[in-house]
Amino acid sequence: MCLGIPGEVVELMSGHEDLAMVSVEGVQRAVNIGLLRDDDSAELDLRPGDWILIHVGFALSTIDEAEAKASLEWLTGTGDAYTDELDALRASDITDGAGLGEGAR
Template identity: 80%
Template sequence: MCLGIPGEVVSFLEDTDLAMVSVEGVQRAVNIGLLREEADGPLDLRPGDWVLIHVGFALSKIDEQEAKKSLNWLTGVGDAYTDELDALAASDIT
């Protein structure tokens, strides 16, 4: 099963389409280029904002309440969520 998981933006890597995002304490670089393409004008994304992540890409910006609800639900899913967190921890796209 492949899941989209919420992550909180921590910082941005200069001169790239990458942002450091924290998911359950695991920080990884995530490509935010798809969000730039969707933005009508400059991308409105700052540290502390939440994004929905799938296979190393931020697919959409979400609000904190939606992120918390998703994390609560994902925690209850069990192995599928744990597998996603393990894959995220092992990944490195920098």
């Protein structure tokens, strides 16, 4: 089962306008935020502390903190499906493909 999980934006990654470092339950990973733009030229109104809904390394939408916390509480109760999703997040790393390497994490 694949889930969309809430994550908090930690930083927007300079030099990579479509990437943000996001924290999910203490696991930090780069996430592609390009889908949050209305079009290719649109400025993205996203900053550290904002919450996003993530699926397979892509931010699908922004959500407010109350919705994020309620979702995390519910997801924690789902057991294996959520644990599997966190394990997949821990194992993922899109930074290598972006040329960021070890020093970016």
